[in-house]
Amino acid sequence: MNTQTHTSEPVTIIGGGIIGMFTAYVLRRAGCEVSLLERGDVGQESSWAGGGILSPLYPWRYPDPVNALACWSQDHYPDWIGDIRELSGIDPELEPSGMLVLDPDQQPEAQDWAARFRREVCALDPAGVHALEPALAADTGAGLWLPFVSQVRNPRLVKALRGALSALEVPVREHCEVTACVCDESGGRVTAVATTGGEIPVQVLVVAGGAWTGRLLAATGWSLPIEPVRGQMLLLRAEPGQLRHMVLASGHYLIPRRDGRILAGSTLEYTGFDKTTTPEAEDELLRFATALVPDLARAPVEHHWAGLRPGSPHGIPAIGRHPVLRNLYINTGHFRNGVVMGPASARLLGDLLLGGEPILPPVDYDPEKIG
Known part of the structure; x- marks a missing residue:
């Protein structure tokens, strides 16, 4: 991970799910002063509730920007998990278990997608399917084998990320719900956030509030279809x-x-x-x-x-700067794929905020385009 870029302005992140915690991890590893606000307990909403499959379901059905984030994350997950495990002492149980898809009619699209994104997809006849997975029902037909797909155990990843942030000395305030952004007179910057525990000054703000993001952004006079x-x-x-x-x-x-x-x-x-x-x-x-x-x-x-x-529309997340408030950034709208897109989304947000070379074309995730 790039740890050479620094910013003198502290960053406040709203949202303690996997996206918010990965973003805090990236920025802190880059030398930023970071703090995180969470309306409840960290990681206890969709981050905890999902299955932890490190691939979109039927990835060939998704737009290329989703697959680009997913593939970058897949390539970097082992190193990230190793660092997070070392920092926290908690094993998120990254398992390269592969995924068997029992929808053989998907083969033409799957093979085309595999060639473009350099992933292996193998067509199996019924005998091959049962050799791979003997527990399946006897009448199970042909399928597709995706050996590159891994999984993590979501609750353990949440705990590991929380532990890693603690080891990196990132302050996390739980049960601190943000209700509004407070702007300067010109309306061009956020100066503070109003919370259930009082007003908190901010220099740079990142909103990673998951399903609750739309409500919060609406208070800025601009919203996203989340x-x-x-x-x-x-x-x-x-x-x-x-x-x-x-x-x-x-x-x-x-x-x-x-x-x-x-x-x-x-x-x-x-x-x-x-x-x-x-x-x-x-x-x-x-x-x-x-x-x-x-x-x-x-x-x-x-x-x-x-x-x-x-x-979010088409499952593409919004990653980038607010169209009006120049010190407010957004990382949200990951729909069903927050875990697999999390590392890449956090890294891309970090690149944009810190002025680094973006890992992927930012225009594909421009909040104004998504909105």
Whole structure:
């Protein structure tokens, strides 16, 4: 990581999810004075709730700017995880488990995408699919094998990032909800943020508030089309080795963890800020899991939860400077792919804020273009 660039102005980050914490990590590693404000407990919204797949689902269906961020992150995740693990003493369980896609009709698009982004995608016949994953139902057909796809365990990554920031002496204020930005008389700069604990002066402000970003930016007189999208998940208590790889089929997935537990996810629901779980979603995810892996009918449901993703048009995040407030930067709108796009998004934001050479074309993520 580049640690040579410095800024004399302290940076305040709003949002203690994976995006906000990765951004704090990048800026602090670059020598910045950084602090972070979080409305609740760090990492307990969509960052905690997701599956941790280090790839967009069906990446060939996504616009190139999403894939560019994802591929950069995939290439750098091992080094970043190593540093974060060393700083925090917590292992986020980065696992190169690969992903099996049981939608063979996707093969032409997948192969074209793989050639352009230099990723390996292998077509498997039914015998190859069962050789790779014997636990699948007997009638499972052909599939696509993506060996480059890894996973992390979200709750452990959240804890590791929090520990790394502590080791880097980044102040984190939890239960400190920002309600508005306070601007100077000209309206060209943010001078402070109003919070539930009082007003806090700022020099440079980064908004990484996930699904809540739209509300906060609206108070500046300009907003982004960011909306909460509910996703429900199940955790099944299976046996270690019962499922070897991540499996994706018909928009749902199974993710095996090191300890044998298996995540089944996820739903896609436009229900506002409602995080209520529903029996209908539990039934849907259980039917999917047991149809794909019949032995999971004996695995009890250990947990059922929901999270709110920061939905954005086409899944492309907004990364860059506010169109009016010149000391306010934005890093938000990652929809379903915050974990896999997190490192690249944080690095790109750092490049823009510190004046470095951008790792990717900034115009693709320009907040005005996204908005």
